[in-house]
Amino acid sequence: MKKSDTNSNLYKIRHSLAHVLAQAVLEIRPDAKLGFGPPIDSGFYYDFDLTEPLSPEDLPKLEKRMRHIIKTGQVFEHEELEQTQMVQLLNKDNQSYKIEQAEDLAANNETLSLYRNGPFWDLCEGPHVETTRDIPKNCFALDTLAGAYWKGSEKNNMMQRVYGLAFETGDELKIYQEKRRLAMERDHRKLNTKHHYFSISEEVGKGLPLWLPNGTVIRDELEKLAKETEFLGGYKRVSTPHITREELFQTSGHLPYYEDSMFPPMEMDGERLFLKPMNCPHHHMIYKAEPRSYRDLPLRLAEYGTCYRYEQSGELAGLLRVRSMTMNDAHIYCTTEQAKAEFIKVMNLHTQYYKLFGLSDFWMRLSLAEENAGKFVDEPELWQKAEKLVTEAMDEVEIPYEAVRGEAAFYGPKIDFQVTNVVGREETASTNQLDLVMAKRFGLTYIASDNEEHTPIIIHRAPLGTHERFVAFLIEHYGGAFPTWLAPVQVRVIPVASAFNEYANSLNESLFGSFVRTEIDDSHDSFGKKIRSAAISKTPNLLIVGENEQADQTVTWQRYGTKERQTLDFGAFRNLLQEEILQRRDWRTVAQD
RNA sequence: GCUGGCAUAGCUCAACUGGUAGAGCAGCUGAUUUGUAAUCAGCAGGUUGUAGGUUCAAGUCCUAUUGCCAGCUCCA
Structure with a gap:
């Protein structure tokens, strides 16, 4: 939930339920160590470090205890403490995570406060309902168990998270549950069992989908659409190999910045070859294959290129997250003067596609780099220039967006089209990137009208994302009932x-x-x-x-x-x-x- | 990768506390020839994910392993 909602009744109900949950968990697991327990969009969660993990059968028991606690009408009481007192108190309860949190808060000069209700107390800034009786009787339900890293970092301990659903009334809860049930019916994996779009077989490997005839029709139709659109947009089509020598990815910076996401190399004749995780280096080499003049620009190179990325096994999900993917890729090489107009054209292309599919439920994210993250090419001046260019272009087309630090590509800022799938998980469907770094790294140049060598600006764009993810979205968007032009059988x-x-x-x-x-x-x-x-x-x-x-x-x-x-x-x-x-x-x- | 859970016929599911696998749909065959959401009958289909173990006996219990699901981390 947003910070601005903290004073709403719903926020207080959810936040208070998190405390009631923690109290119930402590009743059956007295040695539980508490982590974070905030309200979220659909309810609340609480993280616990437990010696004996909770199992799904424990949820009904916990729910029963929660209802009992609520009935006793415990009053929420607020208290502010100095750091030493707070740590002392936490230490007595052996709440090591909370001590860490208290110290973090104190380091940021934040006030340390706690809330008590009945026998339970928690380091917490509130606010809460007056008494547990203010929590409507049937407004919540414990939902699922999950793992979650302490402070969200994989370097830390894995804790156990209990998710709960909570709304202001029981009816709203029921409506939410029903909505979610209906959404599940549109899950592309579920529709796939009936309509046979793709198959992921154990023998071939996880994250490596086989496209069945029905799914291939949709792929081919999208490709046809892209080829026609790109032809009219002045793009030239190219084609590049799936494997490539190590040196190219050293030049591109993929090996230093992106190696974790790449399949390990094949060795042959004393050299190392990698499966390509992106198409850009190859397109850059095509640019470089002949001398370029400003008269050649903008040069727009397009390819439905197949890439391979070693995604962690737990992240794979049907067609939405895979290890082999075919991207609606293109790179636009242009002069600084042309860059904004080209960027705007690309944005308009996105809009055109999204309108065609009737996709309106998305938001745009301006993904920026973060200093000292080590994930981004270290060229502060170029980053600044690129960010300025993108921001200006976005303002000019008057498309609203939200800026997020740390989400950029390693070589430049991006405009991502964020959509939520049926399960509510957010994914990037399309992306647009401005890149002032690669041309320099690859030594790409053109001769301008001043007869001097200049470095072009590169725009990376994939408005239809990858076939895998985009088709998954379309299956869910249309619920398997495709318009005639896309339908496997028309x-x-x-x-x-x-x-x-x-x-x-x-x-x-x-x-x-x-x-x-x-x-x-x-x-x-x-x-x-x-x-x-x-x-x-x-x-x-x-x-x-x-x-x-x-x-x-x-x-x-x-x-x-x-x-x-x-x-x-x-x-x-x-x-x-x-x-x-x-x-x-x-x-x-x-x-x- | 991590935490938890799940794995029975193509699909959806059944099989009480261990006693040797069953249904509907889909498929096939035959009959039926129908104007807007299921015509009838029959047939076939499974070494219960895989490998070990416990037991007189394992779908059921134990161990390992693979895959899938939810979440975390990550991303097109």
Whole structure:
């Protein structure tokens, strides 16, 4: 929850519940050491260091104890203490983490305060409800157990975190739980079991998805979209190898700054080769392959490039986090004067794509470097210049964003498009980066009109991100019901009885011959069953044909998810469909406009 | 990678405190020929993730291992 909400009733309820939870845990695990226990967007959590871990079966027990504590109406009392007194008190309870926290707070000259309720007390700045009776009866539920590092650093101890859901009323809690349940239904991994987009097999390796025919259709359609758009945007297409000699990644700085995320090298003939984690070094080499003049700029090199990154095993998740990925990558080499305009063009391209998919639930993050983090190329002046350029461009297009330190690429600031997946986890869907560092490292130059050598500015951009993540998002965004142009199967022809199979088949073949992805349901199932199967398949267009249609050479057209249908001439249907596909229209969002 | 949990047929799930695996859907075969969400009947499908161990007996208990899930850390 935001700091600004601290005085809201909801904040107090959640914060107080965290204390009640800690009290309940201490009842069953008296030696528990307390960590942090803040309110969060959906409720609260509390971290504990336990000698004997809690198991999911403990949650109902804890919940029962919490309800009991609430009923006794414990009063929350506030008290401020000097550091020595506070540490003494904490020491008596053997709360070593809290002592560390108290010392940190004191070092920052913050007031040390505690809250007591009943037998429990906690180092805490509040605020809380007056008494535990102010916590509505059924407004909370313990949710899950998880691990969490003390102070969020993997160098520290792993503690056990208990998550709880909490709202102002029981009804709000129920609504939240139902919403979450519905969201789970859209999980791309869940929809995948039904619609077969991809497969991750143990034999091939984790994080290395196999794209099945249905998923490949979506990939190919996205690629087609990107190629057409980039062609019109003046990009040139290139293609580069998946493995590369060590030296290139030394030059690029990937080995010093990014090696943790790279697969270990292959050794051959006395040299070391790496799988590429990004496409940029290769594009830079293409830039370098011939002398460049200012007349060549902006030079826009585009590639759907496949990269490999050694993500930690616990981070892999379906298609959202993988180890082999194909990026909608391009690098724009331009002069300083051109940079802002090029950056703006790229931002507009993002907007254009997001509008096409009807994606509106995202926020933009300006990811900046952090000093002395060791993760960023050490060129303070260039960073400053790049940040200024990006900020100005963003202000000019008037797109709101939030700046976050420490999230930049190692070679420059980024504008990331942040989206949340169905489970509520935030991910970067697209990215745009301004890079003043690489051109220098690679010795990229162009001859300007002054007949002198200059260094170009580079813009890295991936508005469609990677196929893996973007397709995962689209599956969840559309809930598996894709618009016609993206749908693995665009049309299903359904004869009402086998007597019309022949007519249905002629339509099917005719559409197929026009490059429409079509199939026919000539099974022996009842008509009702065929309609049901078609609905479950989420095929966007159904063509129903029977005696009437056959006699008139017409089709009855029904959209997925609707009851309305229209009967029209087959040729007319085909024209409408082809136009819709060509224009990549989603009739559902078009209707809303 | 770390903490916790889970693993039974293609999918969703069953099998009491250990007694030798069962259903629905999907699939296949046959009958049915149907105008908007499940026609009927039959058949087939599993060394219970893998490897050890305890036991007269293991899906069930123990150990290891692999994979998956949630979270932390990390990121397109």
